[in-house]
Amino acid sequence: MMTLKYFFGLVLIGLIGCKSTDNLPETQKNTRDYNELSENFLLKIKNNEDTSDIQRTLAKSTIGELERALDTNNKKLAFWVNIYNAYIQVLLKENPDLYNDRGEFFKKEQIPIAGDTISFAKIEHGIIRKSQWEYGLGYIRKWFPGKLERKLRVDERDYRIHFALNCGAKDCPPVAIYEWERLDEQFSKGTTKYLQRTTDYDKPKKEVAVTSLFNWFRGDFGGKSGVKDILKKEGLIPTTKGIDINYKNYDWTLDLDNFVDL
Template sequence: MKQFLLVVFFLSAFQINAQNNVNYSEVAQDLLHNIMAKKPYEKQVNLLAESTLEDLVSELNTDTKKLAFWLNIYNSFIQISLTENPKEYKDRGAFFKKERVKIAGETLSFDDIEHDIMRKSRVKISWGYLRKYFRPKWERKLRIDGDLEWRIHFALNCGAKSCPPVALFSAENLDKELDFMATEYLKEQTTYNAETKTATSVVLFSWFRADFGGLCGARQILMDYKITPEKPKDLEFKDYDWTLLLGNFRTIPE
């Protein structure tokens, strides 16, 4: 009888552990995949809402894992929020500040995810030059630790017509995926006048200029990614089209 009870105990413990062993990176990918495929996604939303800070800190133990996860989360909940209530986009400032994404025991805003977690606690309106200090525990635990990854600006979709398309990201191939998205987006957004050596490109280069190493760094990126045949002498910016556009999906080739 005693041996039987011990077996039951260990089986129960194993079952509970198996139930709690959720791969949240896969949940985030499944969430975005289902949105793109127009399939139900409530299960993934609920799993994320039930996650704890300890869950995510344990799993997202590299910057690469964090970036892939948060890119998929951000892009997913933009689609969800604006599909459910597109009128919110009339006041974009309030839209991005509103706490709405339940995850890791917190309710986060899109600004929290983009500027605090992914951009290492940057002040939103500072061209990327100013940082916030004395941040809450959840932010310090979940944010990127290493160098700021400028390519996220060409992977985050904020729901506007001028935003980069929505794509699925994975930790395993993130560098290749970010390169593809940056290259394709910049090709679409950039023109070059060889006579004046002037490039006209997306205004994201200006809004977040410190992330790119300043405007000189932005011009270098255009040359390095073969968007322009040489490093432009001057860089001008296109107006950003804030017209709401959902369902702008792109498949990254394998």
């Protein structure tokens, strides 16, 4: 016959064996590789494969899971740039007419992730640009960002994201699949390629025509002097002194499936 002491021993063993992972230290919890997931998302799009399984996984994820997985600035940047670029492709391929009202398209909450539905504007300005006010030109922070934004936004801004985010237009940077382990290398390559393509220097006039991105997000680049420093660093102007900057018109013609290897 089972003794009372033996019975309670079995109960105790069962309770220990069924212990929830919520009580474990953060480092012992199973963590999905969300960076790899974001890379596969874009790879499947590039190969014209179904991505509904990845979209469901992202929708069912939690803020806590993403926060644990994206534990460095490079992981956050790579993940969110990939997610932004992937959903641009997915949503505009499904319904190109959404691009007829670009302002509404970027502001609309239509990306299901971490138990929430967020907008492209939230990803770009809130998470990737660290809670910048959308119309602040890179100089004004948002006052009251929500929980998801506070928990998942980057630790430091990187101006090179403007040459990595693809908004679906012809003048947008092409889509690369970003890997956090070599993100710095990829960002640098992407920046060089994009600026070489979009920058025109007129030596006799000492004028340089550049992408409007430099104007829209001037604070991210350090103002006009910062833009000139970047152009000189990229070898696109010989000096930063005495050179006038002109901003080109942006071509918003819809242009999808614009992939590049970096």
